[in-house]
Amino acid sequence: MTTKIEQLLQEVKAATAASADELEALRIKYLGKKGAINALMADFRNVADDRKKEIGRKLNELKDAAQEKINALKERFEDNGGGAAELDLTRSAYPVKLGTRHPITLVRNEAIDIFSRLGFNIAEGPEIEDDWHVFSALNFAQDHPARDMQDTFFIEAHPDIVLRTHTSSVQVRAMEASPQPPIRIVCPGRVYRNEAISYRAHAFFHQIEALYIDRNVSFADLKQVLLLFAKEMFGSSTQIRLRPSYFPFTEPSAEMDISCNICGGKGCPFCKHTGWVEILGCGMVDPNVLDASGIDSRAYTGYALGMGIERITNLKYRVSDLRLFSENDVRFLKEF
Ligand code: DAH
Numbered sequence: 001m002t003t004k005i006e007q008l009l010q011e012v013k014a015a016t017a018a019s020a021d022e023l024e025a026l027r028i029k030y031l032g033k034k035g036a037i038n039a040l041m042a043d044f045r046n047v048a049d050d051r052k053k054e055i056g057r058k059l060n061e062l063k064d065a066a067q068e069k070i071n072a073l074k075e076r077f078e079d080n081g082g083g084a085a086e087l088d089l090t091r092s093a094y095p096v097k098l099g100t101r102h103p104i105t106l107v108r109n110e111a112i113d114i115f116s117r118l119g120f121n122i123a124e125g126p127e128i129e130d131d132w133h134v135f136s137a138l139n140f141a142q143d144h145p146a147r148d149m150q151d152t153f154f155i156e157a158h159p160d161i162v163l164r165t166h167t168s169s170v171q172v173r174a175m176e177a178s179p180q181p182p183i184r185i186v187c188p189g190r191v192y193r194n195e196a197i198s199y200r201a202h203a204f205f206h207q208i209e210a211l212y213i214d215r216n217v218s219f220a221d222l223k224q225v226l227l228l229f230a231k232e233m234f235g236s237s238t239q240i241r242l243r244p245s246y247f248p249f250t251e252p253s254a255e256m257d258i259s260c261n262i263c264g265g266k267g268c269p270f271c272k273h274t275g276w277v278e279i280l281g282c283g284m285v286d287p288n289v290l291d292a293s294g295i296d297s298r299a300y301t302g303y304a305l306g307m308g309i310e311r312i313t314n315l316k317y318r319v320s321d322l323r324l325f326s327e328n329d330v331r332f333l334k335e336f
Contacts, residue, residue: 001043005058008036012066018088023073030066037063094105099255103336104206104325108188110206111272114232115186118225120210123185125170126194131160133169137292138249153192153203165194167209168249168306171285175293181300182214188309199321206309211285211293213302219252219284222303226256226282233312234261241276250283250304261315275313280307 012030016022040059101109112122125133135147146152146165153162168298170187187209205334207276212221222244230238239259247253257278260271267273284304287297310322317336319325324332 120186129164137172167207179294209306253283
């Protein structure tokens, strides 16, 4: 019997398991009701009295070793979420768990795709910008409220440096970089505003901007691109409506609504029963803006437009709380 115990002890010490199932099989083999150790326990009755003490101790030692081994293997599985107990380079890598793209990324890519089919190239600029690119070159007056501390994050020691509040700053950079039109760019990026965070406002969000400058660009060209964008993004039955508006960098300026894609324009709580929802700002580039960036405003005209990606995503995927986009809750992200 001693040899049997010794033999089992060696076996137990050497045991490994590559999966939770294998571990359970091991447990049953050694510690189960009909397992090897219980069988020895049953034989213990037949052991001569003068050897009972010694063999009993050995048996207990074996039982403890088996229990310890099982616990140790179990811990390893729990540690790595049920993966292999030991590094096993022969294991197949599949199935690989794939992640999903963030909804903001999906919508950004789709918007870029629509504009690139129209010949627009991607342009990017820095998120930490100077006053010139975010405000001055875009025709903002010195006392424009957007420059207010309440709306813009300034760098304390450098009041000239700000976190950009819109991607329109990239327009300026693109015009300065190539003062020879045609310029046809689409600018995706993150922007920052000094807002209290709630379901409808966030201190950072994303925009997409488009700019086209050439000879004889007209408002009719802008309308055509806007209609195409709306139909591609929200479906071919989507209608658009332009309302006069004001932006320092465009003249004339407009805001664009699309027919509510939730009720189809009939009126619902989402569109506040108007049948329309606003999605972007746009207009003809103000001649002052062209001149500030070194483009001859007598020879060239252009249009610009800018929209919030979160807003488009809310409409497309019916997400009503902006905060979900930055919380990284996997349950939310997995839905896309
Ligand atoms: N920059 C504006 C904003 O952040 C959006 C915008 C409006 C961009 C009109 C434009 C434009 O290019 O023409 O609210």
